[in-house]
Amino acid sequence: MCCGVSCCVFCVQAAIAAFDDDTFRDHLHEFFPLMTGLISAEYAPAEVLRALADLFAKRVGPILGVARAEAAAEMAAAAAQARQKAQDQQRSFQQQLQQQQQQQQQQAMGAPVG
Numbered sequence: 001m002c003c004g005v006s007c008c009v010f011c012v013q014a015a016i017a018a019f020d021d022d023t024f025r026d027h028l029h030e031f032f033p034l035m036t037g038l039i040s041a042e043y044a045p046a047e048v049l050r051a052l053a054d055l056f057a058k059r060v061g062p063i064l065g066v067a068r069a070e071a072a073a074e075m076a077a078a079a080a081q082a083r084q085k086a087q088d089q090q091r092s093f094q095q096q097l098q099q100q101q102q103q104q105q106q107q108a109m110g111a112p113v114g
Contacts, residue, residue, distance in 0.1 A: 006045045049080035
């Protein structure tokens, strides 16, 4: 049972990764566009992107004959983690900025700032 969109996506990725080699190869053309679209999705959580990178490294890379697919997956996972950290920092900065603006508005109106 899924607890959210990212959980569902993660479960689907795990199911796809568990396909036997022939089934995976036969259906890769169907889910490859979805997987590549997920890479660029701004809302994709870091854990989903790490699982996707692992799927590319372990299953797609060997089919395509990509050397060092594991290293590429590690780099993709690190990039996803860095993106998540940057997004968290941006949200924190925006919250601080909003608080400062509210305090300035209260001061301009003569209300006590708490």
